[in-house]
Amino acid sequence: MITSGDHMNWKDNLIKIAPYVAGEQPDKRDFIKLNANENPYPPAPGVIKAIEDFRGADLKKYPDANARPLMKAIAEDLGVDADNVFVGNGSDDVLALSFRAFFNSDKPIVFPDITYSFYPVWCEMLGIPYRTLPVGEDFNINAGDYNCENGGVVIANPNAPTGIGRDLSFMREILDANPGSVVISDEAYVDFGGVSALPLLREYDNLIVIRTFSKSRSMAGMRIGFAVGGDTLISALRAAKDSYNSYPLDSVAIAAGCASVADRAYFESTLKKVMATRDRLTAELRAMGFEVPDSSTNFLFAHHKSRKAADIYDFLKSRDIYVRHFRKPERISDHLRITIGTDEETDRLTAALHEYLG
Amino acid sequence: MITSGDHMNWKDNLIKIAPYVAGEQPDKRDFIKLNANENPYPPAPGVIKAIEDFRGADLKKYPDANARPLMKAIAEDLGVDADNVFVGNGSDDVLALSFRAFFNSDKPIVFPDITYSFYPVWCEMLGIPYRTLPVGEDFNINAGDYNCENGGVVIANPNAPTGIGRDLSFMREILDANPGSVVISDEAYVDFGGVSALPLLREYDNLIVIRTFSKSRSMAGMRIGFAVGGDTLISALRAAKDSYNSYPLDSVAIAAGCASVADRAYFESTLKKVMATRDRLTAELRAMGFEVPDSSTNFLFAHHKSRKAADIYDFLKSRDIYVRHFRKPERISDHLRITIGTDEETDRLTAALHEYLG
Structure with missing residues (x-):
């Protein structure tokens, strides 16, 4: 029997995270x-048309669990295999799943002190130890700092909120120093003149590139993000997704995303x-x-x-x-x-x- | 310096979950x-029209982070306050966030041995201890079994895959035995003739009711689920959401969901x-x-x-x-x-x- 003295202890088991205060x-x-x-x-005119033309009656069926038509469209656009693409509910979803899928080490993961503010939030959410490495006076990330023991590396390139983009030799220096860690290249803004790490995927199977349709494709309202990486990392990402939410992308978003990619x-x-x-x-x-x-x-x-x-x-x-x-x-x-x-x-x-x- | 002997250990830190094999x-x-x-x-004709009429140009902006128009529509439909409604990316998302938000105890959570197969998957994903309680020979859940020490209770009512629905006295017996635990009433199928625990929310602030638009509203392709509960539980759920993914529901889904609720x-x-x-x-x-x-x-x-x-x-x-x-x-x-x-x-x-x- 449960005694009355216990009767409020369900509150003790609630998540211990301060409620988030949304932006203005x-x-x-x-x-x-x-x-x-x-x-x-x-977004592209084709996106607007794809939504207008969407067969609403089809919503009675579940979407493709892996958003396969969109996986294929992105893969073709980037010149990679569809199996090397993972699609999620915005790049926040893809990043959070990546943290869950890749950072199961006792060593802290590392990222800059000035960068996307969600990285420490996911670490706290998922119980991942982390350490921030200060950017320089000029707000540049010093690649040499990442030659350190760690459980993973996360680099936003271009970085936010500084807007500073770095070249391939910068990412290569970080990758060469970290053959034992997964390195995430968070490229939310790369289309506006940044340099993508995509060409390095052939050389480094511990690299994963994460992007979004929210900024460069004008589709923030549609929640589409994706990752590109080697088979091992993409498989781990799918396992993390399948352990959380079978169908993260709805059927309209899949159709609209494909239409965006179609109009280069x-x-x-x-x-x-x-x-x-x-x-x-x-x-x-x-x-x-x-x-x-x-x-x-x-x-x-x-x-x-x-x-x-x-x-x-x-x-x-x-x-x-x-x-x-x-x-x-x-x-x-x-x-x-x-x-x-x-x-x-x-x-x-x-x-x-x-x-x-x- | 990192020695070459370490060079593959990033694979040791990948998530340890067997890849899911999708249904046929x-x-x-x-x-x-x-x-x-x-x-x-x-889905309702209004849903199909809401999608056709959706202003695709608006997709350049982020959706409302809490899907507030849909929160309000659901609240009005059910006769509760909008602040007592939480909307997510399908009920799988809402359930997984609930497990994360409510089940942070060392004691095992309990649910039937024959029930929705995702419950143990989320427990494994999130490191939540769990124990299953056998349903009877007739596949009925025995409410008396839930008078036991636990870190939380999850009851699908009607249950799946048995289809058996139970009445309010059944849920009341479980709630009375568990004043110290959060009790989830997973009501994915309740609209097809089940008995909802919604009327019990006024009496039990440790109860949360979770539902979906996938089945009764013919919107599996749209990914809309929701929870109804007291302020404390809904706040914890929002904190878990805000620590994972700011915008789980896209703007089209919000509009389509509202249109569905409008056509009773x-x-x-x-x-x-x-x-x-x-x-x-x-x-x-x-x-x-x-x-x-x-x-x-x-x-x-x-x-x-x-x-x-x-x-x-x-x-x-x-x-x-x-x-x-x-x-x-x-x-x-x-x-x-x-x-x-x-x-x-x-x-x-x-x-x-x-x-x-x-």
């Missing part, structure tokens, strides 16, 4: 949203527009007294020489322009992360900044 | 698929059709010498008095009719699980069975 979603219209690294342009010309033209706007904004911000590293992404990481990031953030917000200000870690608390919008949005941003800076 | 998906047309408990009828008349008419066909098939199977417990689901659990389940399965397959035969556990290895199809599919099934049984 203004409850009004007509604001400029440059705080989530979303693409300002719509639209994809490339959108990238070009975003990169052109980015390069113009970089120059304008620098002329206004901002320090901005060259970006290989669809956002800029900006620090003003004489004005506080928090104050600029507040001023822009008062003008209905939302950028991202990270209050921590302290190293970046005086920086802003500004998503590249349309040219018109960018003009309104620079006008507001001119107004503020006088 | 015949690679041909014109077969009758009664092996996945899918609904034979399409269609929903109820589909349920009635499935239940009428089920009751007819139950009688016909019994007349042919099958033992079939009364089902509160959209499937039947059938054992023939003189013919082997494996042989019946093979014969039906030769007639392009696919039902489910579980080779293990041994207790149910001479049973078939038969999904309720359309009346025409059911006629073809019974004709084939008459042919086989002579």
Whole structure:
């Protein structure tokens, strides 16, 4: 029998993680949203048509468990085998499953102190020990630091929120120092001018490349991410997926994803527009007294020489322009992360900044 | 420095779970698929229209992280607060997150030996100790068995693959015996004539009810599941979600889910059709010498008095009719699980069975 003194102990067994506080979603219209690294342009026309044309009656059946049509489309696009592609519910899902699938060591996994903020969250969620390695004063990751004992390596390249992209020799140095660890190359932003580690997959079977349809393919609302890697890693990823959720991608997303991949010309033209706007904004911000590293992404990481990031953030917000200000870690608390919008949005941003800076 | 002797040890850190072997998906047309408990009828016309009308351009933005429009629609439909509803990527996602959020005890969680086969998989995935309690000879769950020390309780009601539904006094007996544990009522099939534990939520704050749009709403292809529970449990579930994947439901699924909830008349008419066909098939199977417990689901659990389940399965397959035969556990290895199809599919099934049984 259970005594009454025990009667509340189910609360002791609840997950011990502080509730997440979501980013700012203004409850009004007509604001400029440059705080989530979303693409300002719509997805390819074929994506919109694929959704319109989707046979809703087919929803009564389960989707393909591995999103095979999309696996094949991505594989063909990248020139790899379909069996070397794993598709998941956004790259957050693919990354979390990768942490679960690859990092079962007592040694800490390593990643930069300034990088995607979800890495430590997954480590805590999954009980994976981790250690962060400080980026340099210029926010560059020092590849040499990764020649250390570890249970795995995670590198966002280009890195976030710095926007800094590194070349193949950088990834090669990390891979050469880590033949005993799985190395994740998180390439969420690589299409905007970064250098992918994909060509290294033939040489390093402990490398896995993870990407998303959210940014460069304008499909954040559709939740599609994928991994490319050798048979051993992709098999482990499938085992982790099959132990969690049989059908992570719905049938409409599979159809829409295939349509996106099918239109390479639209994809490339959108990238070009975003990169052109980015390069113009970089120059304008620098002329206004901002320090901005060259970006290989669809956002800029900006620090003003004489004005506080928090104050600029507040001023822009008062003008209905939302950028991202990270209050921590302290190293970046005086920086802003500004998503590249349309040219018109960018003009309104620079006008507001001119107004503020006088 | 890392010595060459270490160079393959990344494989030692991969997840230790045998790759899952997917269920049979015949690679041909014109077969009758009664092996996945899918609904034979399409989703509500409003669902099909919501997808056609979806503004594909909006996909460039992230979805609402908590699928709030769908939370609200479900809450209104069930007469609860939106804050007491959690929406996820199919009920598998909601169940797995629940195991993660609620079962952090050293004591084993308990569930029946014959039930949804994913429960032990999640326990192994998440390192949760578990113990199965045998169902009776008649495949009924004995509520009294759950008056035992445990770290949590999971009851599928109606249960699968038996199809047996139990009443409120059954759930109440389990809840009264377990004030110290979270009790999950997994109600994937409840709409087909089962009795939901929802009315007990006001009395038991350690109860959580989990459901899906896959079966009764004909939306298996869309991946929508949800939980209803008290503030404490729903908060823990959100914390687990936010530690794993910020945006599990895409924008199209949110819109389509809302459209399904909006059409109660269609929903109820589909349920009635499935239940009428089920009751007819139950009688016909019994007349042919099958033992079939009364089902509160959209499937039947059938054992023939003189013919082997494996042989019946093979014969039906030769007639392009696919039902489910579980080779293990041994207790149910001479049973078939038969999904309720359309009346025409059911006629073809019974004709084939008459042919086989002579």
